[in-house]
Amino acid sequence: MKFFPRERQFWLYHGAAMGFIAAVTLLSILLFGRLDGLNLANTLAWMPPYTLAVLGFRWLYLRRGWAALVMGRLIPIVIGYSLLSGVAVIAVVAAMVMPFFWAQISGGRADFKTGDFLLRNILSNGLQAQLFISAWAFVYISAAAAQRAREGELQNLRLQMSLKAAQLSSLTNQLKPHFLFNALNNIRFMIHEDGGRADAMIVALSELLRYSLESSQQSKTRLSQELAIIEAYVAIMRTQMEDRLDFRHSVPPALLGCLLPPMVVQLLVENAIKHGLDHLPQGGTLSVEAIDAGDSLLLRVGNDAPLNAATSPPGLGLGLANIERRLHLLYGERAALTVMATAGHFQVELSLPKEFSR
Incomplete structure (x- = not known):
């Protein structure tokens, strides 16, 4: 089982989801803030760690057999994973963006407290990251369940065809x-x-x-x-x-x-x-x-x-x-x-x- 899936359809759907999330983020910035270089950089830098976070969930889902769990047990797992990975995503984004926009972020103040800023940033943006990761996870679980159902129906159809072929072969011989x-x-x-x-x-x-x-x-x-x-x-x-x-x-x-x-x-x-x-x-x-x-x-x-x-x-x-x-x-x-x-x-x-x- 590969960490990075090779199916072209998976990446098409993921790319569409990324585009939707980017559009929602930029729209919220335009409505409630100001679109500048820092916000645009945050939006773009957010995509790679977010992709790694959701691929990590997919890898664990397949590796640990979470597909066999009932939804009541899956929900706490998704929420817990989203909380941890959402914090990690925001921390990585901050580490990627802050060095290039330090002057704008600190406002040139010598007493700027980096720790306080990171804490506020995680609290303000972490919830959004957690929601997006949770949404991706639940969509993936639903899509995987639907695919397993289709594969089960196809396997059952193949079995019926194989059985009928065997029955016809035996009857023909007899x-x-x-x-x-x-x-x-x-x-x-x-x-x-x-x-x-x-x-x-x-x-x-x-x-x-x-x-x-x-x-x-x-x-x-x-x-x-x-x-x-x-x-x-x-x-x-x-x-x-x-x-x-x-x-x-x-x-x-x-x-x-x-x-x-x-x-x-x-x-x-x-x-x-x-x-x-x-x-x-x-x-x-x-x-x-x-x-x-x-x-x-x-x-x-x-x-x-x-x-x-x-x-x-x-x-x-x-x-x-x-x-x-x-x-x-x-x-x-x-x-x-x-x-x-x-x-x-x-x-x-x-x-x-x-x-x-x-």
Whole structure:
């Protein structure tokens, strides 16, 4: 965080405020006093220390996290800072101007008391400086709050778009003719051989499609719900891959109520089958693991991969990038996605803040 902001808009607004303050000061001098070189010098010399004073407030506001405070606590802080900085501004202005206008200020008197003059100057002009600094601070607080609100709305919109994109991607994958044809064809054959299993597969397919459609209506879901839909998806894929798919999961019961973005783990499972196990003639193992890491929830999705697959399988990079973007929108720096790829094995680990549904 820089003491001097680089945003052009900030300096435009600050310059406009400085021009307004200078105009008010000069107008008050014209109405109630006499505009001369000393008053003009005071007005011009007042601008640099005033700018430093308000930038100091901005720096403290951002550095100390005052944005999280309620207005009832912010008001005393603003008033206290304005009192101290207002006195400092007037003292600096006096130090800048007095050497050049000493004769006019002292009136040529040998008994001129500099200390008394400075005290009167601070008392008379300090209140004005304090009011201007306070006004700037409250305007800045309001503008910063409005900007945070806009950024929050934009972040929420991005999250909704990302979630809808993930939901559409998952639904598209599940409705691909190859997937749907194989699922329905397997159901048709099982109706005559094993009616109960056929019925279970129909239920799994309907649950999978329903979850894909409903997931766009919520930003988080319970791990138990995500695991149930993963098992439904694996059940469908197992009828197609037969003994080539060995699915294992390890989720402690205490973590089943944890919240996570919907379809994140399910999409990783889809990718593990599509880009990993489906390319192995002998098939392999797919694993889902949840680990309690204190304040964090670790989710690991691993799968066997071809021996020469030491990096992300083709087509997986965009999916991981979308998942990582969703995590960042929801949790910021508190979440992380890590890929661990070796010859014969591929694993994705998600680290999320541990949250429970109420």
